[in-house]
Amino acid sequence: MSDHPAAFDRGHTDDLMAFVTAAPTPYHAVAAVAARLEKAGFRQVAETDAWDGSTGGKYVLRGGAVVAWYVPQGAAPHTPFRIVGAHTDSPNLRVKPRPDTGAAGWRQVAVEIYGGPLLNSWLDRDLGLAGRLTLRDGTTRLVDVDRPLLRVPQLAIHLDRQVNDGLKLDRQRHTQPIWGLGEVTDGDLISFVAEEAGTSAAEVAGWDLMAHDVQPPAYLGRDRELLAAPRLDNLLSVHAATAALASLAGTDLPYIPVLAAFDHEENGSQADTGAEGPLLGNVLERSVHARGGSYEDRARAFAGTVCLSSDTGHAVHPNYPERHDPGHHPMPGAGPILKVNVNQRYATDGSGRAVFAAACERAGVAWQSFVSNNAMPCGTTIGPITAARLGISTVDIGVAILSMHSxxxxxxxxDPFLLAAALKAFLADGS
Incomplete structure (x- = not known):
């Protein structure tokens, strides 16, 4: 562990808070990433266009995913990549194809549970609604109703006297939010959302909408040493990687730095915008070929490539320390974590540890190790998927948090600033 922590920068955390607020959905997240990259001089390229081998920063958007990279002056076709992988999605409640429902005089919204949320954390909260609308002409339009609109009401204790002995929610019956009173009419919700987006319901051909907590991020604690916010898993990593990559524009680098922010990690990554899809591999290969590279150059570039899979991990919980490995208790404020699982739920090995430790040392950032209690099943990330799909060396890291999936x-x-500093040192290795 390094003992030379970098100077803290709350300006980075302030910007993270603004980023999270502006990104209630994966579609908004990639739009916020694109805005920051454009400000740093990156330009969007379309997957349907022919790519050239020019230097500079470029990015591709697809749905809720973004891949961005910076080609420095003099980069050869076989120049390896340095990749930071993350994901834009978080567990939540998503609107069904027939959204208008209700019972007993209440108007409700039919939702489907996405990923693995802590369902009780969605009870009795003021929720907004956001996402994208697909119009009949094929274009999409982002929409964000960022005000109290929905609520999933919990049953009063007087009607459930044993609730404090264990709350059990029926995922179908007990998770449908209310949004008003009166008769249920088909088309009401989409008409309302279309108007919020500045269009008409007749123009809407499809939608991808989801609920989000409207309470803004905030510093917490006597000394404001903690950050409470929605979607830290994993917008914290997306934001840190974006800041690191944008800061390297215009510099001389030995590698090609890459940000790959995928969608659908929370439900298995099996999507065209997920880590198990071809998006990242296609972008890397096309970058090699655009610079005049051959299959041999592609193989050489991939062989020298390293990916940091950056996702949140578990800080030791003060009320449940027995759930953690007794020798590994990651703490907030002590730097990013290196995530290890010998059964390849995380992709880290000894060589990856060395790469991450060296990056933290160059950044002057302390770091910690995380491993699960042997009696507890271990989660997983995009790390093993990226390693297996592309055959590139991958290391799992992140920031330790509490209340994951709440x-x-x-x-x-x-910690967000410390992670960004480590990621910048990793992407700029040797410069």
Whole structure:
């Protein structure tokens, strides 16, 4: 572990809070990433266009995923990549194809549970609604109703006297939010959302809508040393990687730095915008070929490539320390974590540890190790998927948080900056 922590920068965390607020859905997240990259001089390229081998920053958007890369002056076709992988999605409640429903005089919205949320954290919260509308001409339009609109009401304790002995929610019957009173009419919700988006319901051909907590991020604690916010898993990593990549534009680098922010990690990554899809591999290969590279150049580039899979991990919980490995207790404020699982739920090995430790040392950032209690099943990330799909060396890292998969998660207020500093050192290795 390094003992030379970098100077803290709360300006980075302030910007993260603005980023999270502007990104209630994966579609908004990639739009916010694109805006930051454009400001740094990156330009969007279309997958349907022919690509050239020019230098500079470029990015591709597809749905809720973005891949961005910076080609420095003099980069050869076989120049290896340095990749930071993350994901834009978070567990939540998503609107069904027939959204208008209700019972007993209440108007409700039919929702489907996405990923693995802590369902009780969605109870009795003021929820907004956001996502994208697909119009009849094939274009899409982002929409964000960022005000109290929905609520999933919990049954009063007087009607459930044993609730404090264990709350059990029926995922179908007990998770449908209310949004008003009166008769249920088909088309009401989409008409309302279309108007919010500045269009008409007649123009809407499809939608991808989801609920989100409207309470803004906030510093927490006596000394404001903690950050409470929605979607830290994993917008914290997306934001840190974007900041690191944007800061390297215009510099001389030995590698080609890459940001790959995927969608659908929370439900298995099996999507065209997920880590198991071809998006990242296609972008890397096309970058090699655009610079005049051959299959041999592609093989050489991939052989020298390293990916940091950056996702949140578990800080030791003070009320449940027995759920953690007794020798590994990651804490907020102590730097990013290196995530290890010998059964390849995380992709880290000894060589990856060395790469990450060297990056943290160059950045002057302390770091910690995370491993699960042997009696507890271990989660997984995009790391093993990326390693297996592309055959590139991959290391799993992240920031330790509490309340993972809650509507509102908790991390150290300085950890986002420390992660970004480590990611920048990794992407700029040798420069």
């Amino acid at each position: 509507t509102r998660e908790l991390c150290g207020a300085d």
